[in-house]
Amino acid sequence: MAEGRSAEGVHSAQSSDDVVDEQTAVQVVYRPRSADTLVGLRVRGRIKRTGLLLRGVFLTLWVGQWLLPTVGRGRVDLVSTVLFLFVVLIVCGYPHLQAASVQRLVGWQGEYRAAVSPAGITCQTDHSTLVLKWTVFQGYRETAGHFVLLSRDPNVMYLGVLPKRGVHEAEGLDRLRAILDQHTPRV
Numbered sequence: 019m020a021e022g023r024s025a026e027g028v029h030s031a032q033s034s035d036d037v038v039d040e041q042t043a044v045q046v047v048y049r050p051r052s053a054d055t056l057v058g059l060r061v062r063g064r065i066k067r068t069g070l071l072l073r074g075v076f077l078t079l080w081v082g083q084w085l086l087p088t089v090g091r092g093r094v095d096l097v098s099t100v101l102f103l104f105v106v107l108i109v110c111g112y113p114h115l116q117a118a119s120v121q122r123l124v125g126w127q128g129e130y131r132a133a134v135s136p137a138g139i140t141c142q143t144d145h146s147t148l149v150l151k152w153t154v155f156q157g158y159r160e161t162a163g164h165f166v167l168l169s170r171d172p173n174v175m176y177l178g179v180l181p182k183r184g185v186h187e188a189e190g191l192d193r194l195r196a197i198l199d200q201h202t203p204r205v
Contacts (some may be wrong), residue, residue: 023126043135044194048184050124054164057119058177061166063113063158065205080105100182122149134197139167139178150178157205158198165198168205 048054063069090096107186127143138151155178156170167178185191 020198037122042197043133043191044185044190044197046132046134046180046184046194047129047130047186048132048181050121051115051181052117052121054181055120056113057161057164058114058166058179059116061161062174063169065159065168072112073112077106077109088169130184133186134180134194136197136201152201155202157203159205160195165194167198167202184204 026168028075080102082170084098100109129143129145130141132141138149141148141150153175154169156169156174158165160166163182165180165182167180168174169176169178180194185194187193
């Protein structure tokens with residue numbers, strides 16, 4: 019049977035670009051963890067520095083708000099100190115809270131099966147299928163345990179996190195890296 023045609027010779031609904039080539043695709047099978055999302059959020063923060071800048075400015079203002087009255091009076095104010103410690107805890111813990119929130123949204127779907135091919139990425143669970151073409155991504159960054167794909171939009175609202183632990187083939191990581199390098203730049 020010719021590719022893109024059914025047995026009767028009529029064009030099928032699926033084009034050859036949408037078909038995942040099983041021989042060139044790299045399968046990544048994993049259960050998402052909160053730590054995976056945290057890695058993606060940290061990579062996004064390094065790429066898009068406004069969040070880091072805003073958190074730094076916010077912390078600096080709170081340090082000043084705490085330090086000036088403390089030095090001026092010559093003693094530590096309990097209420098100011100508790101508020102300051104609360105703000106530090108929230109600012110430093112926010113990425114962990116965000117990752118836990120994302121985990122609640124995606125974790126119930128169970129095992130993720132992602133096929134990364136020259137056509138794009140197809141991610142399936144028991145409840146959904148998501149097909150992403152390479153034009154969605156501005157690039158990717160490799161960490162010690164993950165490949166993090168960043169969307170093209172200005173706020174990088176979509177992160178694709180592919181854990182390396184999900185690649186079960188011997189040369190799968192090298193093939194995955196080669197496909198990513200061929201279709202999207204490292205950032």
